Amino acid sequence: MNIQQKVSQTLKKIKLNKKARIIVALSGGKDSTVTAYLLKKLDYNIEGLHINLGIGKYSEKCLKAVQKLCDDLKIKLHVHNIKKEMGSSMCYLRSAIQSKQKTGMLKNCAICGVIKKWIMNREARKLKADRIATGHNLDDEAQTYLMNVFKGSPELSANSGPITRNIPDKKFVPRIKPLFYVAEDDIREYSKKKKFPVVYESCPCALGSYRIEVRKFLNTISKKEKRNIIRNFEKVFSKFKKDESKGINYCEICGEPARNKICKMCLLMKTR
Ligand code: SF4
Ligand SMILES: [Zn+2]
DSSP states (O other): OOHHHHHHHHHHHTTOOTTSEEEEEOOSSHHHHHHHHHHHHTTOEEEEEEEEOOOHHHHHHHHHHHHHHHHHHTOOEEEEEHHHHHSSOHHHHHHHHHHHOOSSOOOHHHHHHHHHHHHHHHHHHHTTOSEEEOOOOHHHHHHHHHHHHHTTOGGGGTTOSSBOOOOOOTTOOOEEOTTTTSOHHHHHHHHHHTTOOOOOSOOTTOOSOHHHHHHHHHTTSOHHHHHHHHHHHHHHGGGSOOOOTTOOEEOTTTOOEESSSSOHHHHHHHTO
């Protein structure tokens, strides 16, 4: 089965409606680019959202790549500039957060991930999106599942899958992952063959994360074994009991959906 067929099958599995308004989170990398290209090719109703993180030349290249892609695909692009909206670039925000932390310093990607997710949900909701599509692939998902297994908390993966399994909520835009079953090597090959405008270099801030260690390990195993990790996850995920009694809260500070009284984003901002 080729990439397009795999994606088409995944979208059927999650019953994605052709009329649904989908915001694709575009980073300028290969995964989100291939996601947007295939959704458009399969005739879904998409627009792009790019978060300009202000990471020097790297972010400038990413923005250019995303603009070119949206021009080529003839789709609308929304750009959220962190520096303009929050007063500082991601580099500054995370150094400020890290310098205030007393114990167990959070890694760059952990901080960046929380901030991006918060912005993405809020912006997609403002744009009246039905779904947010991200470029997460089979390797990313195998990494996340294994990281949770290594931490002794596989149940943390309970909400993941080709569509988020959160309790439906008017303030939460469900996220879909059309590349959930596609291996990273296949995406890279496809993207290069199609000559997409993509930034292939790694983000200069992706340093020392646990994910990188797990990725190194996963790079030593075959695609079939990676697929088996996901199969394994899908077999056991129904056994993870979700605590639905709490429902979704709204953060007391920002009003965004949160698991606890204060969302992860506001907890981070409080430590600045
Ligand atoms: S690699 Fe890490 S720091 Fe860079 S954009 Fe991604 S999450 Fe943010
Ligand atoms: Zn909040």
